[in-house]
Amino acid sequence: MKQASENTPTEHDPVMIGEVLDLLQCKPAGVFVDATLGLGGHALAILERIQPGGLLIGLDRDRETLEKARLRLQPFSGAIRLLHENFKNLPLVLNNSAVGPIDGIVLDLGVSSYQLLSPERGFSFQGEGMLDMRMDRSQRQTAADLVNNLAEDQLAEIIYRYGEERLARRIAAAIVAAREEGPITRASQLAEIVRRAMRVHGHTSIHPATRTFQALRIAVNQELEGLEEFFGEVIPFLKPGGRVVTIAFHSLEDRIVKRAFRSLTGQCVCARPPELCICPREVRAHLVTQHALKASLAEVEANPRSRGARLRCIERV
Numbered sequence: 001m002k003q004a005s006e007n008t009p010t011e012h013d014p015v016m017i018g019e020v021l022d023l024l025q026c027k028p029a030g031v032f033v034d035a036t037l038g039l040g041g042h043a044l045a046i047l048e049r050i051q052p053g054g055l056l057i058g059l060d061r062d063r064e065t066l067e068k069a070r071l072r073l074q075p076f077s078g079a080i081r082l083l084h085e086n087f088k089n090l091p092l093v094l095n096n097s098a099v100g101p102i103d104g105i106v107l108d109l110g111v112s113s114y115q116l117l118s119p120e121r122g123f124s125f126q127g128e129g130m131l132d133m134r135m136d137r138s139q140r141q142t143a144a145d146l147v148n149n150l151a152e153d154q155l156a157e158i159i160y161r162y163g164e165e166r167l168a169r170r171i172a173a174a175i176v177a178a179r180e181e182g183p184i185t186r187a188s189q190l191a192e193i194v195r196r197a198m199r200v201h202g203h204t205s206i207h208p209a210t211r212t213f214q215a216l217r218i219a220v221n222q223e224l225e226g227l228e229e230f231f232g233e234v235i236p237f238l239k240p241g242g243r244v245v246t247i248a249f250h251s252l253e254d255r256i257v258k259r260a261f262r263s264l265t266g267q268c269v270c271a272r273p274p275e276l277c278i279c280p281r282e283v284r285a286h287l288v289t290q291h292a293l294k295a296s297l298a299e300v301e302a303n304p305r306s307r308g309a310r311l312r313c314i315e316r317v
C-alpha cells in the first residue's frame with residue numbers, strides 16, 4: 001500500500017473548536033465520545049479538559065486515520081478507547097462497554113484534510129491517485145467500481161441526488177461515453193471528463209467536478225444512511241443534560257441533522273396538515289442552538305475548510 005505523500009497533513013485543524021468545547025461543557029471526569037475521530041483535533045482538546053478521571057471513546061471507520069490519531073493522543077493513552085467502527089454502531093459499542101451514561105458526543109461529519117490531501121485515497125479531483133474514495137478500505141466497492149459499472153441512469157441519479165448537480169444527466173452520459181474507450185481509474189481522469197461535459201473553460205473558483213466528486217464519495221461510503229436514526233438511538237445513552245454537537249459540511253447532511261433534531265424535540269417532521277400528523281411528538285431533547293452556527297470570519301480566513309461548516313447542538317432532557 002502506498003503511503004501518504006510527505007505533504008499530507010498529520011493534523012487537521014479542528015473546525016469550530018471553541019464552539020464545540022463551550023457547547024459540550026467538558027469538565028474533569030467527563031465521559032465523551034468523538035464519533036468521527038479523524039486525526040484527533042477535537043478529541044485532543046476534549047481530553048485536555050476532562051482530566052483527571054475523564055474518558056474519551058473515539059471512533060473512525062478509516063483504520064489509517066485511527067492509527068494516526070492514536071499516536072497523536074498517546075499522552076492520554078490511559079484515558080482513551082479508540083475503535084475502528086462506523087459511528088452508526090455507537091449504540092452497540094456503548095452497550096458492550098461498561099462506561100455508563102455519557103456526557104456528550106461530537107460528530108464532525110465528512111472527510112478529513114488527511115483523507116482529502118492523500119492522493120492515493122482518490123478523494124480529490126486534483127490528485128493523480130486511483131479513483132478510490134473509500135473511508136474504510138476494508139470495504140470492497142470503490143468510486144471506480146461505481147463509475148465503470150453503473151448504468152447511465154443510476155450514475156445520473158447519484159450525481160443529482162448526492163451532488164445536487166443540475167448537469168447530472170450530461171455528466172453521466174460523458175462518463176459512459178468515456179468508459180467505452182477504457183476504464184476510468186484515476187481521480188484526475190474523471191475530473192477532466194466532468195469538466196469537459198460541463199463545458200467549462202479556463203479557471204473557476206470552485207472546480208467543476210466538486211459536486212460530482214461529493215456525490216460519488218457519499219455513494220461509496222453510504223454516508224447518509226442511518227444518520228437520522230443515529231440521533232434517536234444515541235439519546236438514551238446520554239446523561240440528562242448530556243449533549244450532541246454535530247458539524248455538517250453540506251446541505252444534504254445538515255437537512256438530515258435538522259430533521260432528526262426536530263423530531264427529538266417533539267416537532268412535526270411528517271409535513272402533513274396538523275390534524276393528520278403522525279409524528280410521535282415526544283420531547284426527548286431540547287435545542288441548544290436554535291439555528292446552525294457558522295465559523296467566524298477569522299476562522300474561515302485561517303482555515304478555509306471551515307467555510308461550509310454548520311454546527312448544531314441538542315441536549316437530552
Ligand SMILES: C[S@@+](CC[C@H](N)C(=O)[O-])C[C@H]1O[C@@H](n2cnc3c(N)ncnc32)[C@H](O)[C@@H]1O
Pocket residue numbers: 011012013014015035036037038039040041042043059060061062065085086087088108109110111112113135
Ligand atoms: C472531518 S473528519 C474529523 C476530524 C476530526 N474532528 C479532527 O479534529 O481531526 C471526519 C472523520 O470522520 C470519519 N467518518 C466519516 N463517516 C464516518 C462514520 N460513519 N463512522 C465513523 N467515522 C466516520 C472519517 O473517516 C474522517 O476521519
